[in-house]
Amino acid sequence: MTTPGKQLRIALETCELPHPQFLAHFKPLRQCIEDAMDGAASRVEQLVGPSRAGKSMLIEKLKRDYPETKVNGRRQVPVLVVELETPVSPRLLPSCVLAALGLPVPENARMGALNARMQKQLDLAGTRVVLFDEVNHLVERGTRVLPPEAGDWFKVLADKQRRTLVLSGTPLVERMVQQHTQLRMRASAPRRLMPYDSRVPDQLQAFHACVATYANLFKEAGFPIALPASALTYQCYLLSGGLIGVLSKFMRELVRHMAYETPRALTFADCQAAVRTIEVSGSPRFPAFERPEVVMTDTAPAALHQAFVQVMHDNDIPVPLIPERVGGIQ
CATH class of the missing domain: 3.40.50.300 (P-loop containing nucleotide triphosphate hydrolases)
Known part of the structure; x- marks a missing residue:
């Protein structure tokens, strides 16, 4: 039997996010393929x-x-x-x-x-x-x-x-x-192809747009995520350190728990349950979905940056110099 949860799972699995990092590499690589097929x-x-x-x-x-x-x-x-x-x-x-x-x-x-x-x-x-x-x-x-x-x-x-x-x-x-x-x-x-850097306004906004795209799929299926949009984005960033693949994995795990439930609003506790089933990438100093209020404090930029730093260090990649502007979600 096809349930709303199953339909949402299929929608998530087939969802392609044309986010800036993806497009910046997809378009020139696609052109390389076109050139090769033309005999270049x-x-x-x-x-x-x-x-x-x-x-x-x-x-x-x-x-x-x-x-x-x-x-x-x-x-x-x-x-x-x-x-x-x-x-x-x-x-x-x-x-x-x-x-x-x-x-x-x-x-x-x-x-x-x-x-x-x-x-x-x-x-x-x-x-x-x-x-x-x-x-x-x-x-x-x-x-x-x-x-x-x-x-x-x-x-x-x-x-x-x-x-x-x-x-x-x-x-x-x-x-x-x-x-x-x-x-x-x-x-x-x-x-x-790097994680989105929370210190760069355009990059944090691009990550926010990815979270919003997923959240909208949940809402359309009858499973709205009952967190403010900015809070959901901050928690997802703490979870992933800016990696879209980890964000995608979290969203798929979140819907997996709802596969056989009737449509309802998803709570902070639902998000916590999904996090416990995946391998996170952020800093252990600032675990994601631990406290709902942590992301809207004055320490939020530092916490987000620590998640990014953890990803870069885990992959032996130098952390870029701090940009002049510090970002936030618009």
Whole structure:
């Protein structure tokens, strides 16, 4: 039986937030794909940022815009998404590509044979662009692929096979590219998808707009969130440190608790229950949804900033210098 809660869950799962950070990278990457499909020279793009910043969401959107088709009965996959598994080995690189194409991986095949099979299958599928997600696995502790070896593999895929690549992952991706001179010289400047900084008025307002979009979906389904709009945004920021992926996860968990309930207003206690089921990203000094009054005090800007700092430190990313203006929600 389809309940209002289930309908809301589907609406949340299919909701795409065209927020500024998303669009700033989506539009140029989409243009790169268009260029590649028009026969332009191959490119190597880097999409980096903390976990849950929205990189995978962006990649999935690009994939949906260029779906698999059939031309004269032949399967065509113009844009292929490949998620690298862990731990990564040299053999696993072409194996992941074959698996992403839905093809079996020959057992005990040598690296050269796997690469040749991969190239042939990509040609047959008409694949012009390969989006690699979680590339940071190549340089994490425990990998069996040396950064120069990985760089060589990507360089050949881009140059000799004339495919445009998007290398997505944490900032470790930048380090891998930097360690390979030839790949670095071929790669575009990193596109950084970062959490929204609460100190920057436009960024805090953009985060607020994302929260409001989700809150409106709840309201339309008969489950209004009974918190003032600014208070909900501040609590969500404490929870996520500005990461849209964490915000999205919280909203999906909030509706999961309502899946079989009749429509009603959601309370602060409902939000607390949802928070207990997810991994938060903010500062432990200022836990989200602990006290409803904490966010509207004079200490609110400092608390929000601490959540942002925690995310940056957890991902080994330098915190930007403090902007001249301090933001608030309009």
